[in-house]
Amino acid sequence: MKLQIRMNTRSRNVELRTCPDTEDIGALAKAAEFVRAFVLGFEVNDALALLRLDDLYVDTFSIDDVKTLHGDHLSRAIGRVAGKDGKTKFTIENSTRTRIVLADKKVHLMGSFHNIKVARDAVVDLILGSPPGKVYAKLRTISARLKERF
16 A cells, blocks of 8 residues: 554554555545554454455444433443344344444444445344344344345
């Protein structure tokens, strides 16, 4: 990509800029998206996929955007999304081909536009209190439809 990158420790910012060797000006936007994904908590390999593939996006929303929850109710909602040992989160990730990061009250999703929408709907259903079995069944039908399409 041939960009110059540095970490400014005083302002706690990552600074990116082009250099004379930079061939594609779009590389700056891709690098910024990579750094943003890494800072949000995605694994390095997942963030690298943003550089390689053009149709990957990162979407972020707060649990408070879905429903205002406080205290134990918020903890239960986060627990429903994560599932026991992360099972629910992994199931949503695998069936929708997305990556999910749960960070405090924020939910970060990475994938294609349509897959993010499906994963977001599943996460929102869990936050609103749907039982995981119902969400799994819905994901099964959607993933079966996706397999038929290809």
